[in-house]
Amino acid sequence: MKPRVVNFGQFLSFNLSTLRNRYTPARRKSVFPSVDYSDIAFQIATTERLSELLPNLLAQSALQASCHSQLENYDSLYVLTPAPGMKYHVHTAANNQTDPQLLNYFEALTVQSRGISNSQSTKNLGPFHFIFFPLQNRESDWMAYLVVAFKGKTPQDNQTANLLRPLRDAVQRGLLAHQNKVESVARAISQERQSQAADLHDSVAQILGYLKLRSSSLSALCLEQSNPTMLKIACDIEEQIGFAHRLTRELISSSRLNGIESNLSFSIQNALEELEQHSGIVFELDNRAKEDIEQLPYPNETLFIVREALCNLVRHSHASHARIIIKTESKALTILIEDNGIGIQTRSKRRDSFGLRIMEERARRMRAQLTVEDRQQGGTRVRLDIPRDHLTI
Amino acid sequence: MAGSGWPAKIAEWLQGVSPLKLNNIVDSLSDAVIVIEKHNKLQYCNQHWSRLSGHSPKNSQNQVFSQFIHPEDRVSWQVALQKFHQSRESQLLWLRIIDTSGEVHWCEIRVQPIYEHRPFPVSATLCDITPQIRSDQIKEARYRSLNSLVNRVPAMIYRSRNNVHWTMEYVSDGCLELTGYQPEKMVNNSELSYGSLIHADDREGVWCNVQKAIQANRSFELCYRLLHASGEIRRVHEKGCAIYSDSGSILGIEGVIFSLQTS
Missing domain, CATH: 3.30.450.40 (GAF domain)
Structure with missing residues (x-):
């Protein structure tokens, strides 16, 4: 019997097309x-x-x-x-x-x-x-x-x-x-901020720290030499350098902190627990607006103000009890940070204390109102009113 | 009876007690007593409820009870109520009531059935436990503050028994930095004794000096070598004293040990 001659090219093309037909699912009819x-x-x-x-x-x-x-x-x-x-x-x-x-x-x-x-x-x-x-x-x-x-x-x-x-x-x-895509952009921003923070820390903050020491020595020298005109200028320079130093530190910590972990309530709770470890103050979180607070358009700014207020409370209030109340009122979402300490008026206001200025600046940026006042019952109340029309819908 | 705010069925149930007397008794209680109807509505509340919540019994009637509860506790309340309906067993729960001035009152609420075979109404008593909660919070804060202070000190603070192994009853977190071992490995010699970490040539000196000091009823101060987990020999400085019972017997040794070299 004469062997059958098969064209190899034909054989291959036949088999490939068979395979394609068999294993490629028929294009689903749209x-x-x-x-x-x-x-x-x-x-x-x-x-x-x-x-x-x-x-x-x-x-x-x-x-x-x-x-x-x-x-x-x-x-x-x-x-x-x-x-x-x-x-x-x-x-x-x-x-x-x-x-x-x-x-x-x-x-x-x-x-x-x-x-x-x-x-x-x-x-x-x-x-x-x-x-x-x-x-x-x-x-x-x-x-x-x-x-x-x-x-x-x-x-x-x-x-x-x-x-x-x-x-x-x-x-x-x-x-x-x-x-x-959104996550990678957020990651890239966070990395960039952290790298900027490291640069700031290694350059500007170091120089400002050095200038702070030198300007303080300059003021002391002017005082020693009884030169009131020079002393006034030196004190002004010292104060401005102090402010710039604090602002830089604030920028660094803002960039390093990732801010909101999962939601603002949780982040505030975490900040509170962190500070609890460093003080004997009884902290109480009374959150009556769990849903509304998550809709704030400036969660990072809000968290920084709360953190700063809590840090000030631990450092200066001499309080034994503090509470944070978060509530929704008709026109605003209000965050109250209250303590039973010595109050704001009786605390000697230090020239080199810039925390409050930075808090006010942040509040202004988010068109919120920040009030720091004495409580009638004693202690201090920090009140942050964020207009309700800010709540994202 | 119904006119005085009590459900007629409860009045029947409490036959023999005059309505006036019953109201006076319930109003005289220092716990709030409430009756909750279907849809979580308040049907009755006694005078103490007004003192607790700031709402008069009249204004509270037919209001949804959940609206007096702190928003964060409403779910727990609903869960407790569901459990109660499923099991028909009295439920105990701690929750916060917000009064008319916005103040928070911690309450222990106990829900009980009124009728055996009917889901509603149910009665509940609310006991204001705010002072107890505040006192617990203060105790916790003191403990937390002291604990974190002791554990942050860059040294090992300890309480031990007066034996050659220096069996530790308590060691602070500074133990890890000083010895290279976790505190729990050292407590009650669970894995190793502090005595075994003292350099063999210094053990006797340490023992003798401590015994001399406690016999003389004074504190002691020592320098010796310690074997670190890394294999290094580190010089340490220890200050301590004995704790004595009323009868003068030695209960243990307390003190602090610092490393003399920076890590």
Whole structure:
């Protein structure tokens, strides 16, 4: 029998194409063919302003038309992303006139709301029915949701899930990449700040420390030589150098401290526990505004003011009891730091004490009001009023 | 009876006691007594509730009880109430009540069933334990302050038994820097004795000098060599004294040991 001659090139190409056909999954037929899912993921991943982008993405006419045509009783699409204070930011299509009942419902949801979980779930609210599709991050420690609302009867869960899976995957991919980007920027900023702090410490702070000593000697010399004109100038120089030195130290510590660990309440609690170890003062934290405080737009500034006030309390108050009260009032979120010590008036005000000036400066920057006063019952009260219109929504 | 604020059923339940007398008795108590209805609403409260919260019984009626509780304690309250409904057993809880002036009162609250087979109403007593909490906080702060002071001193502060091993009852955190060993390894000779760390040639001298001093009822001051965990020999300086019982017997030795070389 004549052996069959097989062209090797043909053989190879035949086998490769067979393999490709066998092992490459058939390109999934796009359920909403006119929607560009890669573009959705890309735009979310690269945006600087998620809350401006998502409404536009959800409003895409191709997406809305596909939803209306293929999902029976479809009403609207939402993306819920975690926000401070265990709440969710509700993003919906820019042109969507959301029913106020729906909006209230979403805004009232908290991260620990019963019934919204890490698996696909269905909820009802009046004539509306929703399906929550969880969008997980790397560590699955926070949860965003893609929510589809139906007015009237909900189509079968599986059918809707299949139709919306590519959209859910695209939003999830985009949010993951966006989160990675935000985290790397934060890391880079933190590293840069730490390196600046080290530079400041090794250069300017050292020189200012030396100048502080020398200017102090100069003042002493002027005093010794009974030269009042020179003494006045020397004292002024000494004071300004002292202020510059303190400001530099403050800058260094601001850059070195990472500030907020996970939330402001926790950071204040940590600062308190740290100081407790270095004093015999009884500290009490009375936090009545746990949700509101997490929405402050200047958490680092707030934490530094609280830290400074607590440090002053430990250093100068001679108190045996201190308490921090955080409460929400009609127009402001108020942080009170009170002690039963000797009070502010009776303390001799040192010329080289700049802590209060720096606290005031920080408060001004965040348009908050800082008051330091004696308490009627004795001791000092530091009051920081942060206007409520500052709370991020 | 119902007109005086008590649920009619409770009045029936307390048959034989005149309503006036009953109200007077409950109002005379130095604990707050409240009755909570469905939806966590206050149905009744006695006079002491007013002294505690600043709200009159009339103004408190039909108010949701949680609104008087500190926001941080509301969840614990709900959990305790759920447990109570599940087990029907009295629940005890510490929580904070905020009065009308904004002051916080620590209270021990005990919830009890009124009817055996009905979830509501329930009665609760609130005892103001703020002075006790304050006193505990002061004690804790004193202990914490002293403890952190002792442990931050760059030396080893100790209390030991008067034996050749110098068995340690207490050593401060400075032990690690001085000897290279964790304090817990030294306490009660759990892993090693302080005596074994003293250089063999100095052990007898240390023992004799300490015994001489305590026999003479005076403090002692010594310099000797110590074997550090790293293998180094370090010179140390020790100051100490004996602690005596009323009868004059030696209970132990207390003192402080510094390293004479910088680490």
